[in-house]
Amino acid sequence: MCKRIVILGAGESGVGAALLAQKRGCEVFVSDKAFIKESFKDELQGHGIAFEQGQHSLDKILCADQVVKSPGIPDRVPVIIALKEKGIPVISEIEFAAQYTDAKFVAISGSNGKTTTTLLIYHILTGAGLDVGLAGNIGQSLARQIALDAPKEWYVLELSSFQLDGMYDFKADIAVLLNITPDHLDRYDYEMQNYIDSKFRIVQNQTKDDYFIYCLDDENILRELEVRDIKAQQLPFSNKVEVSDGAFFQDNKIVFNLKEDAMSVFIEQLAIQGQHNRYNTMAAGIVARLFQIRKPSIRECLLSFKGVEHRLxxxxxxxxxxxxxxxxxxxxxxxxxxxxxxxxxxxxxxxxxxxxxxxxxxxxxxxxxxxxxxxxxxxxxxxxxxxxxxxxxxxxxxxxxxxxxxxxxxxxxxxxxxxxxxxxxxxxxxxxxxxxxxxxxxxxxx
Known part of the structure; x- marks a missing residue:
């Protein structure tokens, strides 16, 4: 499977992918149009991985069997256009890393609230003693963790639309879609539908044994659900209406109701406040209930979570x-x-x-x-x-x-x-x- 892998971008995800590719016996070359941070450069040199900075040498890139692209690189730059014209697969670091693990994934996306919800889910799962890692658009890359650490049973992944764009065979066992509001439209030809399609890649490859958790109050999500065939079991959450399987807000508390087994938390008790965090808490709580974590443990984690730097x-x-x-x-x-x-x-x-x-x-x-x-x-x-x-x-x-x-x-x-x-x-x-x-x-x- 692994032959010549070219990595475009030498940030955390790129260097992580390079380490994993090398460990799997691939020939690896890393190319970054900008200058590489000293710490990442030292790491590449320490592992004997060939790289260049300040340029993309097409003669070294266009002979790849597969290219792993940094999510920050748009599809319309010349090097990506050249790769696509030659039919060379261009994938994201998550797609690449997921090929080399049997772990299961909780994947979270949305225009807003991704980081808070991802960290809250991770906080609850680790608080319950589960074997879980944290990766994606946050912390250490998934590829680095699979290359260097003992593999985890589960990974909680924060996924941006840019990461999802480069994902094809990856499957989320539990997919969470918080909301879809206009964002990054400059990367999507100023077409909202292109951005919506990108977000909905989070449910691709899901089966009837998987779960899709989504916001019932989001008009863009609801419109898409009418025209898409979602195979996964659907668990909505809402601030406005009561739902039979999922989560909802009622009488100043959030109710989590799965298979007619309910638990509730008063919102004034929550560590993070605000309407947006009500949604984030609903999504995280549904995930926790799917893992059959004890209700007192879920409640304790919801009350002790500290929130995210740079977010309110x-x-x-x-x-x-x-x-x-x-x-x-x-x-x-x-x-x-x-x-x-x-x-x-x-x-x-x-x-x-x-x-x-x-x-x-x-x-x-x-x-x-x-x-x-x-x-x-x-x-x-x-x-x-x-x-x-x-x-x-x-x-x-x-x-x-x-x-x-x-x-x-x-x-x-x-x-x-x-x-x-x-x-x-x-x-x-x-x-x-x-x-x-x-x-x-x-x-x-x-």
Whole structure:
């Protein structure tokens, strides 16, 4: 099966795939158009794996039997077009790694809430003593873990649409689809259906013995279910209606009901609050019930979970103002949930690389809650056009330090200063993590 494998991209997933390919006896070559981080370079050199950086040498790439592509590389770049024209299979690291394990998978996707739900499921399963690993769009790559660690019985995987695009034979034993709202449309020819199709790849290859957990309140998911033949057993969750098998919200509590065996948790007891986290908790709780984990153990884990860095993370209170880091909010829907969860007036820091954003859904909420908007980005034109006349005060800044100081001076005691960009970070920052860390650092320096 394994001959010459070329890895495009030398980040965590690429280096992990290279280590696994080498362990399986493949000839391996790693190519990265950018410069490789020293730690990854040292690892490749230490294992004697050939690589290049700062270029893609087509003569070394187009002789591959199979190519494993970083999810960050779009399909329309010249090297991918050349590979497809030659008929060379291009797959994701998850697809590649899954070929070399008998483990089962809980796979989680959605436009928002993936990381929180993935970590919550992992928290519950490990809390119950199950043999489980964590991979995908979070932590160490699946390929690295399969190459270097003792194999796990189960892996909990956070999967982005970009990872799903490169997956063909992979099967999720339990698939979770949280929501589908406009995101990354720049990668999908600005066609929403293309993005929806990408998300629904999470159920491909599932059988009647598998499970599909999804949000019954999401219109895009419901529309697709009407035209798709889903073979897996369906377990919906809803904030609006009671469901017979799945989870729902009623009388200030979440009810998990599987095979007429119910348990419930009052929402005020949950460690993570907000409507979006209600959905995340429902999905995670259904998964836990499928594993037949004891109800007291599930409840204890739901109450002890600490949440995710850069997702509605409380940083500090300064002069009575609460600073909240929601840098992970890289699309409009995610920022909608952040604003919805605020109980006070908000100074909103937003902006970055627009991914085809439609701000219509958030305007009413912004009018109600936002007293000032701080636009942080190299091109704020779309934000200015959409919120002029809706938000009383709008300012433009070009650095995080400037954004934090402006928000501080615009706020009053009792206000929330919320970094929830609704955009990607790549104009001013390496990624959303760097953006969030810099926000926290600037707040501490006030």
């Amino acid at each position: 993370e409380k940083v500090l209170k300064v002069r009575g103002m609460s600073f909240i880091n929601d840098s992970k909010a890289t699309n409009v829907n995610s920022s909608w949930y952040a604003l919805e969860s605020m109980g006070t007036k908000v100074i909103w820091i937003a902006g970055g690389v627009d991914k085809g954003n439609d701000y219509a859904e958030i305007k009413e909420l912004a009018k109600e809650k936002v007293k000032a908007l701080v636009c942080l980005g190299t091109d704020n034109k779309k934000l200015l056009e959409n919120f002029k006349g809706i938000v009383p005060t709008i300012v433009e800044v070009s650095s995080m330090a400037e954004a934090v100081k402006s928000a501080y001076y615009l706020g009053d005691k009792g206000d929330a200063i919320l970094l929830s960009p609704a955009c990607a970070s790549f104009d001013l920052f390496e990624n959303y993590e760097e953006r969030g860390r810099m926000f926290k650092e600037c707040v501490r320096n006030l």
